[in-house]
Amino acid sequence: MISQEKIIHGLIAAIATLVLAFPLLGVKLVTDGISPHLENADTNTIVSILVASLAVFFVQVFKDHLSSAFSAIPRPDLLSKIPRPTTTSGRDKAEKIATMLLIAFALAWPFAASRGSVDLATLVLIYVMLGLGLNIVVGLAGLLDLGYVAFYAVGAYSYALLSDYYGLSFWVCLPIAGLLAAAFGFLLGFPVLRLRGDYLAIVTLGFGEIIRIMINNLTSLTGGPNGIGNIPKPTLPAIQTEPDLALVGLEFGKRAKTEGNIPFHEYFGIAYDGSYKVIFLYLLAVLLVVFTIYVIRRLVRMPVGRAWEALREDEIACRSLGLNRTAIKLSAFTMGASFAGFAGAFFAARQGFISPESFTFIESAIILAIVVLGGMGSQFGIILAAIAMTVLPEIAREFQEYRMLLFGVMMVFMMIWRPQGLLPAKRPQLEMTHD
Amino acid sequence: MTDLILDVKNLSMQFGGLMAVDGVSLGIGDKQIVSVIGPNGAGKTTVFNCISGFYTPTGGEVRFQGQEIQGLPDFKISRLGMVRTFQHVRLFSNMTVIENLLVAQHRHVNTNLLSGLFKTPDYKRKEKEAMDYAAYWLRKVNLLDLANRESGNLSYGQQRRLEIARCMVTKPQLLMLDEPAAGLNPNETNELDNLIVSLKEDYNVSILLIEHDMGLVMGISDIIYVINQGRPLASGTPDEIKANPQVIKAYLGES
Numbered sequence: 040m041i042s043q044e045k046i047i048h049g050l051i052a053a054i055a056t057l058v059l060a061f062p063l064l065g066v067k068l069v070t071d072g073i074s075p076h077l078e079n080a081d082t083n084t085i086v087s088i089l090v091a092s093l094a095v096f097f098v099q100v101f102k103d104h105l106s107s108a109f110s111a112i113p114r115p116d117l118l119s120k121i122p123r124p125t126t127t128s129g130r131d132k133a134e135k136i137a138t139m140l141l142i143a144f145a146l147a148w149p150f151a152a153s154r155g156s157v158d159l160a161t162l163v164l165i166y167v168m169l170g171l172g173l174n175i176v177v178g179l180a181g182l183l184d185l186g187y188v189a190f191y192a193v194g195a196y197s198y199a200l201l202s203d204y205y206g207l208s209f210w211v212c213l214p215i216a217g218l219l220a221a222a223f224g225f226l227l228g229f230p231v232l233r234l235r236g237d238y239l240a241i242v243t244l245g246f247g248e249i250i251r252i253m254i255n256n257l258t259s260l261t262g263g264p265n266g267i268g269n270i271p272k273p274t275l276p277a278i279q280t281e282p283d284l285a286l287v288g289l290e291f292g293k294r295a296k297t298e299g300n301i302p303f304h305e306y307f308g309i310a311y312d313g314s315y316k317v318i319f320l321y322l323l324a325v326l327l328v329v330f331t332i333y334v335i336r337r338l339v340r341m342p343v344g345r346a347w348e349a350l351r352e353d354e355i356a357c358r359s360l361g362l363n364r365t366a367i368k369l370s371a372f373t374m375g376a377s378f379a380g381f382a383g384a385f386f387a388a389r390q391g392f393i394s395p396e397s398f399t400f401i402e403s404a405i406i407l408a409i410v411v412l413g414g415m416g417s418q419f420g421i422i423l424a425a426i427a428m429t430v431l432p433e434i435a436r437e438f439q440e441y442r443m444l445l446f447g448v449m450m451v452f453m454m455i456w457r458p459q460g461l462l463p464a465k466r467p468q469l470e471m472t473h474d
Numbered sequence: 475m476t477d478l479i480l481d482v483k484n485l486s487m488q489f490g491g492l493m494a495v496d497g498v499s500l501g502i503g504d505k506q507i508v509s510v511i512g513p514n515g516a517g518k519t520t521v522f523n524c525i526s527g528f529y530t531p532t533g534g535e536v537r538f539q540g541q542e543i544q545g546l547p548d549f550k551i552s553r554l555g556m557v558r559t560f561q562h563v564r565l566f567s568n569m570t571v572i573e574n575l576l577v578a579q580h581r582h583v584n585t586n587l588l589s590g591l592f593k594t595p596d597y598k599r600k601e602k603e604a605m606d607y608a609a610y611w612l613r614k615v616n617l618l619d620l621a622n623r624e625s626g627n628l629s630y631g632q633q634r635r636l637e638i639a640r641c642m643v644t645k646p647q648l649l650m651l652d653e654p655a656a657g658l659n660p661n662e663t664n665e666l667d668n669l670i671v672s673l674k675e676d677y678n679v680s681i682l683l684i685e686h687d688m689g690l691v692m693g694i695s696d697i698i699y700v701i702n703q704g705r706p707l708a709s710g711t712p713d714e715i716k717a718n719p720q721v722i723k724a725y726l727g728e729s
Contacts, residue, residue: 334591341590342576342583345569349577352566359526359560360578360644361552 049099056092064088145325149318157314157321159433161389164324165382166425170409171331171418172378177407178416178464179344180371181351183240186247187406189227190220190376192398194383196254199267199393206297208288209273213384220380221373223250228372232365247403255395266394272316273323273388274300291316320389327385331378332418338374347371348416412453414460423461478503478537479680480525480556480648485534487517487524494520496704497534501697502648502680507670509683509691511715512701513724518684519561521701522652525682526558527551538648553581557641558650563633567626571617571636574625575608578640604643611639615669631662638669648680649673655687663690670694692716700724 065088069078079085098105149157169191176184194216201207201215231242254261261267274288279301289303290296293311303319304311338344346367350357357364387393405428413424435445482500486493495517502508510518524531527548536544543551552558566574576583583604584590589597612618615635620628625636634654641649651670655663667690673679685691691698692712700707700715702724708715715721 337591338587341587342580342585343587343590345573345577346580348569348573349566352568353564355528355560356564356566357577358528358548359552359558359564360580360640361549361557362577362580363549 045100045102049096052099053092053096056095057088060088060091142325142329146322149321154314154317157317159430161317161321161324163426163429164321164328165386165389166406166409166429167328167422168324168331168382168385169379169406170413170421170425171328171335172375172382173406174375174410174413174416174418174421175335175338175347175378176371176375177410179339179351180347180368180375182368182371183236184243184372184375185240185400185403185407186227186243186245186250187375187379188398188400188403189247189250190223190379191383191386191402192250192254192395193220193223193376194380195387195393195397196261196267196383197380198384198387199270200261202271203267209271209384209388210276213381216384217377217380220383221377224372224374224376225369227376228369232368244400244403247398247400251395251398254398262394264395266392266396267387268392270387270391270393271296272391273320273385275303275319277301277306291319324385324389327381331381335378335418343367343370408450412450412460414463416464417460417462420460420462420464427461479506479539480682481535481537482521482525483535483537485521485524485531485536487520487529488532494704495524495531495701498699498701498704498706500682500699502682503696505674505678505680506696507674507681507683507694509685509695509698510701511685511688511691511698512707516701517704518701519652520704522558522650522682522684526556526650552644555645555647556650557644557646557648559637559641559652559654561652561656563630563637565625565633565636565640568624570622571612571625571628572605572608572621574636574640575611575643576604578643579604579607581644607643611643614642615639631658631665634658634662634666635669638673642673642677642679646679648682650682652684653686654683655685655690663687666690667694 064084065080066077067080068075149160152160169187172190173184173187176182176187197216197219198209198212201212202209207215227243227246231239234242255264257263258265272291274290274297277287277289279285279287288297288300289306290300291303293302295302302311303315346357346362347370349362350364350367354364357367386397390397409421409424409428412428413420413422431449432446435441478501480500480502482498485495485498485500487495498517498521500508500510500521510521512518520529523529524544525536527543527546527550531544534544535542538551538554538556541554543554566577569577582600584594584597584600586597588594609618609621612621615638617628617632617636617639620632625633628636634657638649638651638654654670655666658666670681670683671694674681683691683695692715695712697709698712698715699709700718700721707724708718708721710718
């Protein structure tokens with residue numbers, strides 16, 4: 040049953056594991072005074088390395104048995120479990136009701152949950168927005184963008200700088216941040232239009248780094264590696280009746296920091312509570328996400344959305360039908376970037392402090408992972424994936440340095456188990472009136 | 475022949491040291507079906523690519539409705555009213571049949587972002603028109619029942635028909651078909667034959683055809699151009715071509 044060949048193969052793999060693991064884990068560098076020397080790790084580590092290589096040996100030898108056992112695990116078909124009315128209009132109705140319930144739940148939930156989890160949920164929502172934005176570029180238009188974090192950085196820094204230098208409020212800066220990020224998307228779009236696939240990925244990767252390094256080195260403008268602090272939180276617009284009618288911003292701190300603003304608790308005459316701020320930020324994020332989802336849902340069904348997908352499917356056919364691929368690719372880049380800009384401005388407002396550290400390549404990778412994990416082009420899948428990608432590392436905090444390892448394992452398993460993502464995109468069906 | 479819809483003069487295309495097309499001239503009048511035939515590798519598709527703007531010809535002149543178009547980008551040429559198909563089916567295979575036809579009408583719908591986001595009356599009207607026009611052409615090519623299917627799941631013959639419908643919804647004056655009958659069974663070829671004639675008769679479209687199926691070519695063409703090794707070999711009506719000894723030689727080899 041088990042051939043000699045397999046045993047030899049297993050032995051080689053096990054030895055390779057030992058060779059790789061011992062220098063990395065089996066010895067420790069200890070500094071004694073000023074002279075460092077090597078020391079063997081404790082027995083526990085050495086035993087676990089041996090156990091690991093044994094495990095590798097057995098997995099290699101019994102690989103076929105394992106994979107057949109693995110394929111026997113039922114793959115849940117999430118889509119078919121959702122009850123689906125047969126007629127298109129009925130499905131639209133069901134979808135509408137489900138969306139309403141989901142939004143209602145998202146709005147009511149923070150008042151029952153703990154402050155920490157509401158804060159985490161806000162972070163999840165930022166990633167949902169980023170994922171949805173990148174999905175336009177990667178999932179719909181099929182352009183692999185590895186530097187998406189650059190637009191996120193542009194959004195965050197536009198708000199931080201505009202409020203720092205000109206004292207503009209969050210609500211003024213939010214659209215400006217979106218527009219600026221869109222402008223950067225447009226700028227990046229121009230030189231990369233001719234590129235496809237891997238080449239595009241490398242150029243966008245470079246662009247992401249350029250933006251980060253530029254921010255890092257423009258110390259006089261951006262504060263360089265020190266970042267920008269004391270970024271004001273968003274305010275809640277309200278109407279003041281005394282002394283005269285005016286529009287004021289409500290702040291969520293104990294005292295108003297900006298002149299003319301009123302603290303939230305004073306306006307409503309209630310006691311100060313720190314959780315108001317967290318809940319407000321969360322609700323604001325929900326609002327932004329709902330806006331994003333609505334806009335992108337419309338875009339997909341609009342001519343421009345159709346053109347994006349057509350371009351992904353067959354560029355040559357598009358050209359032969361009179362579609363201007365330059366304009367279409369640019370629009371995808373610009374739109375995708377603008378959502379990252381909104382997310383960036385919100386991120387800066389929530390953190391109160393930003394530095395180039397927050398916009399490294401790993402962020403781009405996480406956002407891309409959300410899109411791939413969620414199922415290219417699928418909105419609901421992306422929301423699920425964003426939750427998984429943000430909440431799991433928080434839960435797995437105890438594992439510390441093994442978090443990234445778990446992350447990798449999870450990705451590998453996903454690719455085997457559901458390569459098309461959690462919820463692959465469904466084509467919007469167009470209803471035709473037969474007569 | 476003054477009012478030619480497409481007038482190609484001395485077209486040549488050189489790839490490095492290779493002269494792929496050398497001094498080819500074509501003329502297509504209003505409501506004409508013109509075929510280009512020739513042995514494999516004769517440069518027929520290169521001629522197509524030069525005319526439709528996928529290549530920039532290295533010499534010669536291409537006039538479409540009197541306007542010089544050589545060197546224009548492909549999508550602009552297509553917008554002038556000259557669309558083509560390809561030797562291999564190039565559908566948007568993950569998109570539904572009706573979506574394929576809507577994408578082709580991109581220029582005729584309201585592509586303004588804001589009107590789309592807010593569903594303005596003009597946007598809705600244009601979308602409806604595009605949908606109706608797509609449905610009209612689907613009925614014409616007998617694919618209406620498959621409108622919501624993914625186009626990649628259609629049979630080969632259906633995909634070929636959808637491709638022609640997709641060209642027709644762009645409202646062209648000249649349709650260029652590159653081997654439309656390749657891979658079709660005799661029955662389907664016959665349907666295609668009828669469809670092409672109907673496009674010409676009922677929709678006033680001129681057709682430029684590359685085809686190897688001689689039955690189809692001889693049956694429907696008004697004029698046939700024969701190309702051999704990048705050079706024009708002969709031109710004339712089907713009967714003239716059939717009787718031309720040079721053509722017979724090029725096709726059948728020397729006897």
